[in-house]
Amino acid sequence: MHKKLLGLAVAMTALASIFTAAEAQETKTIGVSIPAADHGWTAGVVYHANRVAELLMKEHPGLNVVVKTSADPATQANAVQDLEVQGIDALVILPTDPDPLVNAMKEVKGKGHFVTIVDRAPSVNDNSVRDLYVAGNNPALGKVAGEYIAKNSPDAEVVIIRGLPIPIDQQRQDGFDEGIKGSNVKVLDRQFGNWNRDDAFKVMQDYLTKYPKIDVVWCQDDDMAVGVLQAIEQAKRTDIQYIIGGAGSKDMIKKVMDGDKMVPVNVLYPPSMVGTAMELTAAALYDSVPVHGTYTLDATLITADNAKNYYFPDSPF
Numbered sequence: 535m536h537k538k539l540l541g542l543a544v545a546m547t548a549l550a551s552i553f554t555a556a557e558a559q560e561t562k563t564i565g566v567s568i569p570a571a572d573h574g575w576t577a578g579v580v581y582h583a584n585r586v587a588e589l590l591m592k593e594h595p596g597l598n599v600v601v602k603t604s605a606d607p608a609t610q611a612n613a614v615q616d617l618e619v620q621g622i623d624a625l626v627i628l629p630t631d632p633d634p635l636v637n638a639m640k641e642v643k644g645k646g647h648f649v650t651i652v653d654r655a656p657s658v659n660d661n662s663v664r665d666l667y668v669a670g671n672n673p674a675l676g677k678v679a680g681e682y683i684a685k686n687s688p689d690a691e692v693v694i695i696r697g698l699p700i701p702i703d704q705q706r707q708d709g710f711d712e713g714i715k716g717s718n719v720k721v722l723d724r725q726f727g728n729w730n731r732d733d734a735f736k737v738m739q740d741y742l743t744k745y746p747k748i749d750v751v752w753c754q755d756d757d758m759a760v761g762v763l764q765a766i767e768q769a770k771r772t773d774i775q776y777i778i779g780g781a782g783s784k785d786m787i788k789k790v791m792d793g794d795k796m797v798p799v800n801v802l803y804p805p806s807m808v809g810t811a812m813e814l815t816a817a818a819l820y821d822s823v824p825v826h827g828t829y830t831l832d833a834t835l836i837t838a839d840n841a842k843n844y845y846f847p848d849s850p851f
Contacts, residue, residue, distance in 0.1 A: 633656050673712075729757060
């Protein structure tokens with residue numbers, strides 16, 4: 535019996551070596567198409583995409599991961615086509631604007647390749663477009679912020695700085711409205727800041743001129759929060775109690791950690807989700823793991839008590 539078990543162990547070891555060698559020789563390619571680093575959050579996306587690409591290629595010697603950045607939907611559609619021409623087994627895409635890119639994604643999927651959409655889902659987000667959808671919880675990002683304001687400032691007059699006119703922006707807005715439902719919170723205005731600190735600065739300047747009293751500012755993105763704080767400081771307004779941003783940038787989390795009264799909390803929406811999407815896609819390719827459907831990350835409320843768990847000083851965002 536001992537000899538039989540020993541022989542089986544040797545055979546299993548040899549078989550494992552064969553599978554490892556086969557994987558090393560099996561060439562696969564994952565194409566990653568993401569927005570260019572036009573603001574802090576997308577800079578974080580680019581950083582994590584390149585970081586995880588290196589890790590995955592070390593883990594799977596036969597794997598090639600190609601990361602392409604694009605500034606707009608037309609450029610990104612061309613980038614996806616270029617990746618397809620190079621020959622890919624899977625596509626991980628964080629769309630600049632999802633609906634104009636549906637046809638490009640359908641074309642890749644129609645050729646039998648695995649497609650993962652990250653963060654920004656098109657209006658049609660089903661199996662005809664993708665295999666996997668990985669995103670932060672957009673409705674919860676708004677709802678968590680709204681609930682915090684409703685609980686801590688139930689009679690607040692609030693101004694909102696939206697992102698871009700795309701589906702996830704509306705999801706966040708709907709979540710915020712759900713969060714303040716039943717309270718006396720009054721929304722004075724909602725304008726787009728395009729997830730850009732300069733645009734948000736201008737919108738906030740307009741709000742400060744238009745409204746003599748503002749209690750709270752909610753903006754969906756920490757880059758915009760930087761512009762908001764600059765506008766408030768420049769105007770020397772003292773009526774604003776606090777602002778709430780979103781994403782969990784290192785600068786905003788540091789303010790929460792330091793007890794900055796203007797930034798008491800933040801809502802997590804990590805750019806590292808692109809890395810999670812890449813890892814799950816690689817698992818689907820190599821491990822035959824049944825990775826399909828939707829993978830949603832939590833929209834955690836970051837407070838002084840837990841901020842240190844989300845503070846990464848070496849990150850670009």
